[in-house]
Amino acid sequence: MPYNIYIRTNTMNLFNSLQRLNNRYERGVKFESMLPSVKFYRFDWSALVPTEEFDEDINPSFSKASADVNRCRGFWKGIYDAMAGVSSDAEANFYNLHSVIGDMGDSMQSVIQFVSMQKKQMNLLQKIASDSLGDSFDVIVVNGDNTKGKDSERYVQDKLRVARKHGKHVWIIAANMCQRSFSIPDINVGLLTFDKGETGPTIQRISRPLTAGANKSIGHIISVSIDGERDEKINLIVADTAKAEADRSGDDIVSCVKRVLHTTPIFQMVDGYIEPIQVDTYAREIFAASNSHRLIVNRENILDINLNDVSYLMDMEIDEIKREKLEVAFKKGATFRDGNENGEGVSPKEKDLRAIIEETLINLTSRINYSLVVVRQFDMNIDTDGYFNLVDTNEDIQDIIGCTGDQLRNLIRDGLINKNLLSLLISAK
Numbered sequence: 001m002p003y004n005i006y007i008r009t010n011t012m013n014l015f016n017s018l019q020r021l022n023n024r025y026e027r028g029v030k031f032e033s034m035l036p037s038v039k040f041y042r043f044d045w046s047a048l049v050p051t052e053e054f055d056e057d058i059n060p061s062f063s064k065a066s067a068d069v070n071r072c073r074g075f076w077k078g079i080y081d082a083m084a085g086v087s088s089d090a091e092a093n094f095y096n097l098h099s100v101i102g103d104m105g106d107s108m109q110s111v112i113q114f115v116s117m118q119k120k121q122m123n124l125l126q127k128i129a130s131d132s133l134g135d136s137f138d139v140i141v142v143n144g145d146n147t148k149g150k151d152s153e154r155y156v157q158d159k160l161r162v163a164r165k166h167g168k169h170v171w172i173i174a175a176n177m178c179q180r181s182f183s184i185p186d187i188n189v190g191l192l193t194f195d196k197g198e199t200g201p202t203i204q205r206i207s208r209p210l211t212a213g214a215n216k217s218i219g220h221i222i223s224v225s226i227d228g229e230r231d232e233k234i235n236l237i238v239a240d241t242a243k244a245e246a247d248r249s250g251d252d253i254v255s256c257v258k259r260v261l262h263t264t265p266i267f268q269m270v271d272g273y274i275e276p277i278q279v280d281t282y283a284r285e286i287f288a289a290s291n292s293h294r295l296i297v298n299r300e301n302i303l304d305i306n307l308n309d310v311s312y313l314m315d316m317e318i319d320e321i322k323r324e325k326l327e328v329a330f331k332k333g334a335t336f337r338d339g340n341e342n343g344e345g346v347s348p349k350e351k352d353l354r355a356i357i358e359e360t361l362i363n364l365t366s367r368i369n370y371s372l373v374v375v376r377q378f379d380m381n382i383d384t385d386g387y388f389n390l391v392d393t394n395e396d397i398q399d400i401i402g403c404t405g406d407q408l409r410n411l412i413r414d415g416l417i418n419k420n421l422l423s424l425l426i427s428a429k
Helices: 003-024 029-034 060-065 074-085 097-103 119-133 149-165 201-204 233-247 254-265 279-286 290-296 308-315 321-330 348-376 386-393 395-401 406-414 419-428
Strands: 037-044 108-115 137-142 169-174 185-193 218-225 265-270 273-276
Touching: 003 386, 074 119, 097 185, 097 218, 097 273, 119 137, 119 169, 137 149, 149 169, 185 201, 201 233, 218 233, 233 254, 233 290, 233 419, 254 279, 254 419, 290 419, 348 386, 348 395, 348 419, 386 395, 386 406, 386 419
Parallel strands: 037 218, 037 265, 108 169, 108 185, 137 169, 185 218
Antiparallel strands: 265 273
């Protein structure tokens, strides 16, 4: 068969195959039209925390307020009163969710509030929430005392049917349940009332108000913080997304953060009005958060390293017991992915070694973070080149971070430390 006829024949066969696929499977246009957009909000509650509830010498936190709900009843009641718009504090009523959501051209439906507390404390919290929210919501707790994880969706749907008969929605309080395999279209607001958490579970939680529904156009995700400087729940997700975009596109991390924020803007309260956070300043603000330095570690690359190539880790500051484990691993001289029977995942021993290296790197970034605070006291305008010069020449800085400039460069070279994010951290401090 002549070559040109062969090409035409194969092209025609491909076209016919694509046509058959197109005829069999149609685009889910109707379903796509029901997918809600998402709006993020960051509410800083620090100015409204009743000081009598906390030790003034210690930063207040959701973990403290969640450990003993009865002791902190004033704080929790203050939150619920404000969100219901019935607070005696006029400024607190700016956070009235009916008003906040209404200003976005939407209306309140059901709410899911994620907390980090024991079941007993959740049950106490339900009573406090019901006192403030009972006119509009049936407040329910979803935990092991009430239902099993696999039955949580049906449990909430039953409660929702009862609430509708009384002209109400439901306000769900959950901790470890309702994160996966949980889809209630009536939920259009997600409330994050915990201090911090891993990115994966947080993403699962914020996905709950994004279930498609015929009467829903927006999913509203509200991150509440007692200390605004430490609210990292949304920050880490934005930074992770920007990091992935920077790796894909090769653009600088600040540009990628701005790109993410243009796609999913974040709103906050400013003098009683909901306004978007300024994109130009938010990228650096991310790295003002206390835990954000952890993003510098490229965790995903740890699996693929050859242990012999990173033997310089042995010369860095590391716990002696962990050093012994690494010494054994270095003799092996293989990547973590080698030696697995099915080629997937890692063995428990290899996972343990990976955890050691990850912890070592995170500890390193924590010390870098602290060193920048020290350096800024003497040089407010330190940049990346200036910082590396200090690490190369200043033994005090080397002692603080536990490694030399060459070792830090090796970590960047081997893809264990992200240079873009390290530069952003240096410029943000």
